[in-house]
Amino acid sequence: MKLLFGGWFFLQVGGFIYAQYTKEVYLLMLNSFMLFVGILLFFKDTKGLSAKVTDSSRVLIFGVNEPKLLQVLYLFWISGVLLVEYNSYLPKVIVPILHLSSVVLAMKSGDFFHTRILTASHLMIINAKLLYLYDINYQGFDFARLPDFISVPHVVSFFTYFSLIGCTVTFALLLYSRTRKSQIDPSISNRGALEQPE
Numbered sequence: 001m002k003l004l005f006g007g008w009f010f011l012q013v014g015g016f017i018y019a020q021y022t023k024e025v026y027l028l029m030l031n032s033f034m035l036f037v038g039i040l041l042f043f044k045d046t047k048g049l050s051a052k053v054t055d056s057s058r059v060l061i062f063g064v065n066e067p068k069l070l071q072v073l074y075l076f077w078i079s080g081v082l083l084v085e086y087n088s089y090l091p092k093v094i095v096p097i098l099h100l101s102s103v104v105l106a107m108k109s110g111d112f113f114h115t116r117i118l119t120a121s122h123l124m125i126i127n128a129k130l131l132y133l134y135d136i137n138y139q140g141f142d143f144a145r146l147p148d149f150i151s152v153p154h155v156v157s158f159f160t161y162f163s164l165i166g167c168t169v170t171f172a173l174l175l176y177s178r179t180r181k182s183q184i185d186p187s188i189s190n191r192g193a194l195e196q197p198e
Contacts, residue, residue, distance in 0.1 A: 001051040034171040035077045058111040066112040069174040080163030087156045091146040
């Protein structure tokens, strides 16, 4: 399960990097690259661990929950994807609200990637039925829409740098936490900033 997920995720992030390159949103490419490296390091840190289901029914794909810093990195990354790369959906904010809610729910769940995959999959199924993704007037013109005084170009500009700065700072903290842990206890140098499940 872990290898399947790892392969799928690396293909997905690689696809985002390629799409961002073709769309010439190069700053978002940096975010995707940082997320790619963060997940690659976590994959390395969990070598030898296998997927498991905890007593509280959490599905831990990597054997442990993903570190909080990796989750925050993902949050900054997805905010850039939703509000910059997919800005053609704006001024409607149904898609960002739903996906950011999915990420926050996953962060609270204790099995981050499993919950994120599950809730995102449900959103795709719901969209196939309701078509909220493509209908600019879904539930009315004013439903889940940016106010008129907030312009789409300003949102795109703000979130380009917000997500880049957030990803960069979080990625630096993630690398620092790995370095600190290996200095404190060299025996866990390959475990990085792993967070044990409850």
